[in-house]
Every structure is written in structure tokens, then in C-alpha cells.
Amino acid sequence: MSKAVLIDTSKCIGCRACQVACKSWNDLPGKSTTFSDTWENPKFLDSHNYTRVLFREISQPGGDLKWQFIKRQCMHCLTPACASACPVGALIRLPEGPVVYNDDKCIGCRYCMMACPFQIPKFEWESAVPLIRKCTFCADRQAMGQEPACTSSCPTDALLFGERDKLLKEAHRRIGAHPGKYYPEVYGERTGGGASMLYLTTASFDNIGINHLGFRTDLGDYPHGLYGREWMSKVPWVALTVGSLAVGLHYLNKRRAQVQSQEHKEE
Amino acid sequence: MTQSGTTPELKRWYPGEGKVTPFRLALYALVMLGLISGAIRLFFGLGATTNLNDAYPWGLWISFDVLAGVALAGGGFTMAATIYIFNLKKFEPLLRPAKISAFLGYLMFVIGLFFDLGQPWRIWHPMIMWNPNSVLFEVAWCVMLYTTVLGIDIFIMALERWQKHDWVKFFRDIYLVLVVAGVILSTLHQSSLGALYLLLPEKMSDLWASRAIGPLFFTSAVIGGMSMIILESIISAWAYKRKPEMDILPSFAKGLGLVLLVYFAMKVTDLYARGATVWSLDAPHLAFYFELFGCVAFPALLLYFHEVRNSQKGLLWAAGIAAFGVVFNRFNVSLTSYGGYRTFSYFPSLVEIIITLSLIAGGILIFDFLTKNLPVYKSELAE
Ligand code: SF4
Numbered sequence: 001m002s003k004a005v006l007i008d009t010s011k012c013i014g015c016r017a018c019q020v021a022c023k024s025w026n027d028l029p030g031k032s033t034t035f036s037d038t039w040e041n042p043k044f045l046d047s048h049n050y051t052r053v054l055f056r057e058i059s060q061p062g063g064d065l066k067w068q069f070i071k072r073q074c075m076h077c078l079t080p081a082c083a084s085a086c087p088v089g090a091l092i093r094l095p096e097g098p099v100v101y102n103d104d105k106c107i108g109c110r111y112c113m114m115a116c117p118f119q120i121p122k123f124e125w126e127s128a129v130p131l132i133r134k135c136t137f138c139a140d141r142q143a144m145g146q147e148p149a150c151t152s153s154c155p156t157d158a159l160l161f162g163e164r165d166k167l168l169k170e171a172h173r174r175i176g177a178h179p180g181k182y183y184p185e186v187y188g189e190r191t192g193g194g195a196s197m198l199y200l201t202t203a204s205f206d207n208i209g210i211n212h213l214g215f216r217t218d219l220g221d222y223p224h225g226l227y228g229r230e231w232m233s234k235v236p237w238v239a240l241t242v243g244s245l246a247v248g249l250h251y252l253n254k255r256r257a258q259v260q261s262q263e264h265k266e267e
Numbered sequence: 268m269t270q271s272g273t274t275p276e277l278k279r280w281y282p283g284e285g286k287v288t289p290f291r292l293a294l295y296a297l298v299m300l301g302l303i304s305g306a307i308r309l310f311f312g313l314g315a316t317t318n319l320n321d322a323y324p325w326g327l328w329i330s331f332d333v334l335a336g337v338a339l340a341g342g343g344f345t346m347a348a349t350i351y352i353f354n355l356k357k358f359e360p361l362l363r364p365a366k367i368s369a370f371l372g373y374l375m376f377v378i379g380l381f382f383d384l385g386q387p388w389r390i391w392h393p394m395i396m397w398n399p400n401s402v403l404f405e406v407a408w409c410v411m412l413y414t415t416v417l418g419i420d421i422f423i424m425a426l427e428r429w430q431k432h433d434w435v436k437f438f439r440d441i442y443l444v445l446v447v448a449g450v451i452l453s454t455l456h457q458s459s460l461g462a463l464y465l466l467l468p469e470k471m472s473d474l475w476a477s478r479a480i481g482p483l484f485f486t487s488a489v490i491g492g493m494s495m496i497i498l499e500s501i502i503s504a505w506a507y508k509r510k511p512e513m514d515i516l517p518s519f520a521k522g523l524g525l526v527l528l529v530y531f532a533m534k535v536t537d538l539y540a541r542g543a544t545v546w547s548l549d550a551p552h553l554a555f556y557f558e559l560f561g562c563v564a565f566p567a568l569l570l571y572f573h574e575v576r577n578s579q580k581g582l583l584w585a586a587g588i589a590a591f592g593v594v595f596n597r598f599n600v601s602l603t604s605y606g607g608y609r610t611f612s613y614f615p616s617l618v619e620i621i622i623t624l625s626l627i628a629g630g631i632l633i634f635d636f637l638t639k640n641l642p643v644y645k646s647e648l649a650e
């Protein structure tokens with residue numbers, strides 16, 4: 001059974017304890033930061049920031065403004081596009097859920113960055129021989145029977161770690177128990193073929209205005225990585241067809257030319 | 268084995284050979300600059316020397332050196348198929364130059380990719396680390412094998428030049444294998460380079476994000492290859508003061524016109540089938556119109572005219588526009604289409620531009636060297 005995290009954004013208070021916990025567990029250096037247009041910090045995910053909380057203020061039906069805090073990190077897709085893209089198999093999904101990266105295989109082609117529908121893999125641009133960096137779902141901690149650093153640090157239980165099917169049930173229970181409170185879809189349940197990070201939100205990501213900041217709402221349920229796999233499954237047949245056509249046409253056309261020149265001679 | 272030492276020299280008649288012209292000097296200077304920039308790039312890393320970033324992981328090198336370069340080098344397999352599979356022997360004089368430029372195109376790809384990779388010294392990893400699900404894995408293998416095939420082709424020319432007749436005979440006997448392998452490998456990777464973009468439809472403009480991008484890339488690679496053959500035949504004839512092959516080029520250009528028409532029909536059908544919003548006046552749409560009407564339909568129309576096909580200038584223009592169109596398409600797919608989606612912008616850095624220019628300059632110099640030292644043009648072939 002695979003593990004997942006239920007992220008109930010209505011419980012998040014924007015304290016960023018998860019960001020700090022992630023930094024310290026993964027030994028990531030701090031960076032001097034600048035003001036952003038909201039209160040969020042840092043401004044972007046990068047090779048030193050695997051997670052960050054997005055801050056957005058959206059207007060309510062009554063005219064009030066309400067804060068929305070949305071934690072962002074790798075979605076740990078069930079059928080990850082990054083793993084379908086990587087030519088050397090440096091990114092793979094473990095059966096327990098985490099999509100992990102192998103430092104020793106990566107050639108630095110950055111196709112995973114292009115392919116990830118959530119724009120998650122980041123590159124160590126400051127290094128002379130850079131590698132890819134992204135949230136690991138704390139696969140190392142999970143292997144020791146511990147929960148991820150971020151979920152363990154959350155003071156309000158906005159981040160709940162557990163079995164994916166149980167968390168999904170819990171999510172739908174909450175939606176049913178509080179009519180009108182939640183947006184009725186769990187982002188990540190089927191999004192892009194399903195993910196291990198499940199979001200319960202009070203409004204759709206469209207409405208919050210972050211659907212182009214890593215929370216696409218137009219991905220559909222079909223995992224885009226499979227487009228590549230489908231293509232690859234056709235490759236042997238294309239090779240065979242083109243090959244036999246080429247050989248066949250070669251002999252056919254040669255023969256035809258011979259016959260023609262014979263006829264010319266006989267005329 | 269033939270006796271070495273007494274190998275008769277190839278007859279050479281290139282006027283002005285060995286003379287240092289300003290053009291040549293400029294090429295050498297560019298290559299030098301490229302070497303320096305390459306060293307800087309390797310020493311300081313991608314972040315410091317390029318304008319690539321997390322929002323734009325792929326830039327000029329992927330668009331030009333990889334996507335456009337390989338498409339323009341499509342002449343190798345197109346010519347091989349024309350002559351050995353469709354048995355159109357009259358085009359034989361165009362084969363060898365096409366192979367040399369194809370080989371150089373792929374060499375440019377490999378060197379460009381080497382500088383583009385974050386871990387260039389691991390460029391060989393796909394050989395032993397396999398991910399058969401990955402389109403890029405397939406591209407890596409096909410390009411590797413096809414570059415080897417082209418390398419063998421050049422090597423056979425060298426063997427002819429050194430008069431190693433037994434060896435030449437050996438390769439001639441297995442030549443069909445090389446041709447068929449080359450055609451298969453090219454079909455696969457030319458289309459797969461487009462299929463790379465199958466995974467990211469959400470990040471691309473509707474105009475280019477097509478399920479049919481593989482076949483579209485393949486067909487436009489044939490266009491790229493054929494127009495480069497025409498361009499290269501005429502330009503090298505002028506440079507070496509030979510006569511261009513005006514006996515066969517017009518009918519070859521007719522073929523190019525046909526492929527352009529087929530490609531145009533494919534593009535239109537694809538847009539229609541997907542119901543893409545075609546009429547609009549923003550930048551991506553303007554780029555799209557220019558690509559489709561200016562660089563596909565227009566050269567096809569030009570080549571329809573007998574006068575154009577039979578004049579060197581006419582051919583040069585038509586083929587030049589068609590080749591430009593293929594390059595422009597690759598930039599559109601990889602940058603214009605993607606740029607419409609990002610809030611960031613990207614323009615290549617000086618190092619990126621210099622390395623790309625120096626690859627072109629190096630290509631011209633090696634082409635010049637090879638055509639002068641190998642039996643490339645018909646009149647040099649010992650029959
Ligand atoms: S979110 Fe992106 S990086 Fe993470 S598993 Fe999915 S495709 Fe891979």
C-alpha cells in the first residue's frame with residue numbers, strides 16, 4: 001500500500017514550520033531572501049527549497065478577504081511523468097509512494113523538468129556539474145519507519161501522513177461532514193493520473209489563482225507520462241515496418257529497373 | 268592489400284586552395300572563440316554562463332543544435348532512401364555531399380548536447396542505464412547508432428581515397444544493411460524528437476501541441492534534408508567554381524515541392540482535427556502564420572514554377588526559405604510555444620550564441636576539408 005499526505009489547507013495557518021523542517025532534515029543551505037508581493041518566502045522552489053507555502057488572499061462572497069495557504073512540493077505522482085521522461089532511469093517511483101532520484105545516474109539533460117506537469121524538479125544552476133533536486137517524500141525517513149519531516153512538524157495537523165486509501169476516505173468524509181466548507185474535489189485523487197499529495201481546499205485552485213503556479217487544473221485524469229510510453233511501445237513495430245518496406249522496395253525497384261532495361265534492349 | 272606509399276594522390280583542382288581568405292579567417296576565429304567559450308562553460312557551469320533557468324531548462328542549444336541541426340541533417344537518409352530504396356539512380360551525384368553534411372549535422376548535435384548536459388562526462392550513461400519508457404532514451408540510442416552508420420560511410424570514402432579496394436568491396440557488399448539501418452534509425456529518431464513534446468501538452472501553445480507531432484517532425488525533417496542538399500549543392504558549386512548539378516536539381520526540387528505540399532496538408536488537417544484556435548493576432552499566432560504560409564506554402568508555390576526550378580537563384584531562394592522554415596518550426600515548438608505559457612522570458616547568453624555559431628563554423632570548415640580530401644563529387648570517383 002502506498003503512502004500519501006492529506007493537505008487540508010483550511011487548517012494551515014501559514015507558519016512555515018514545514019519549510020524549516022524540510023530544510024533542516026535535508027541539510028539545505030539558507031539563502032538571503034527578498035520581499036515578495038505576498039508574504040510568501042522564498043519566492044520560488046529551487047534546488048535549495050523543496051517546499052514552500054504559497055500565500056494568497058481571495059475575496060469571499062460577502063466581500064471579505066481571506067487568506068489561503070497552500071503548501072507546494074513534489075506531488076509524488078502515481079504514474080510520474082518525470083520517471084517516464086528520464087532517459088537513464090534516474091527518477092523512479094518506489095512502491096511505497098516516494099518518487100526518488102539517483103544522483104549517480106543523472107546526466108543532467110533536464111527533460112524531467114520539462115515533462116513534470118507540476119514544475120517540480122529543479123536544477124543546481126550554481127554548480128559546475130549540477131544535479132536535479134526535489135522533495136524526496138523523505139524516503140529516507142520513511143525507510144526508518146518515520147513520517148516525513150514536514151508532516152511531523154505541522155502544529156495544526158494540516159498535513160496528515162498515512163495510507164493513501166485511508167486518507168482519501170478521510171478527505172471525502174470531511175467534505176461530506178462540512179457542507180459548503182470545502183471545494184468538493186480532492187486535488188491529486190485523480191489529477192494527472194493521481195498523486196500521493198492530496199489537497200483539500202476551500203476553493204478551487206482556479207479561484208485561488210495558482211492554477212499556473214504548479215497547481216494546474218486542466219491536466220485531466222490521464223497521466224501525461226503515458227503519452228511517451230505509448231509512443232515507445234510503437235517503436236519496435238515502426239522499426240520492423242520501415243525495415244521490411246525498405247528491403248522490399250529495394251529489391252522490387254531494382255528488379256523493375258532490370259526488367260525495363262531488358263525491354264529497352266529487346267525493342 | 269594494395270601497396271601503401273605509392274598511393275596515387277587524388278586529383279585536386281580547387282582554385283585558390285590553401286589561400287587564406289577573410290571568410291576562412293572568420294571561421295577559424297569563430298571556432299577559437301567557441302573553444303574558449305566551451306572551456307568557460309565547462310569550468311563555471313551552466314548557471315553562470317547560460318541564461319537557462321528553472322523556468323527555461325531548455326534553450327538555444329536544444330532548439331538549434333539538437334532539434335534544428337538534426338532536421339537539417341535529414342538529407343543523409345533521404346538521399347540514401349531515394350537512391351537505394353526507390354532506385355532513382357540519377358540523383359546519385361547528390362548522395363555523397365548529403366552524407367558528409369548529415370554526418371557533420373550529427374557531430375554538431377553530439378557536441379552541442381555535450382555542452383548542454385549538466386553532467387557532460389556522463390553522456391554515455393544511456394548506453395548502460397536503460398529506461399525503455401523514455402522517448403529521450405530512444406533518441407539517444409538512435410542518434411548514437413546513426414552517427415556511427417554515417418561515420419562508417421565517411422570511412423568508406425576514406426578507404427576509396429586510400430585505394431584499399433578489398434575493404435571497399437567488403438563494405439559495398441554489406442552496404443544495403445547500412446542503408447536500411449540508417450533509414451530505420453532516422454525514421455525513429457526524427458519523429459521521436461517531436462515525440463519528446465508529447466509529454467508536455469499542458470505547457471505548450473495549442474498551435475504546436477499536437478498528438479501528431481512525431482509524423483510532422485519526420486516529414487519536416489525530409490524537407491530540411493532535401494532543401495539543405497539543394498542549397499549545399501549550389502553554394503559549394505559556387506565556392507569551388509564547379510557547375511551545380513542543374514541536370515538533376517530541377518527534378519529533385521520538384522520532389523521537395525511535393526513533400527512541402529504533403530506537409531502543408533498534414534499541418535492543416537492536424538489543426539482542423541484538433542479544432543485549435545487558428546485565427547488570432549498575438550505573437551505566437553503571427554509566428555505560426557509565418558511558419559506555415561511563409562515557409563511551407565510559399566516555397567511550395569515557388570517550386571511549382573518551371574522558371575524557378577530551372578534557375579540557380581530560384582532554387583536557392585525556395586530551398587533557403589524551406590530550410591529556414593524547418594528551423595523556425597523547431598524554435599516555435601521548443602520556445603515560442605513554451606514561452607506563451609511561462610511568465611518568464613529567455614534570451615540566449617553570449618556563450619550560448621558563440622558556441623552555436625562556432626559549431627556552424629566548424630561544420631563548414633570540416634565540410635570543406637572532407638570534400639577536398641575525399642572522393643565526394645562525381646568527377647573524382649574512380650570508375
Ligand atoms: S510532481 Fe513532477 S517531479 Fe514529482 S513525481 Fe510528479 S512528475 Fe515527478
Ligand code: SF4
Pocket residue numbers: 085086087088089090091105106107108109110111112113132
Ligand atoms: S536531468 Fe537527470 S533526472 Fe532529469 S531526466 Fe535528465 S537524466 Fe533524468
Ligand code: SF4
Pocket residue numbers: 021022023025026050051073134135136137138148149150151
Ligand atoms: S516530504 Fe520531506 S523532502 Fe518533501 S517537502 Fe516534506 S520534508 Fe521536504
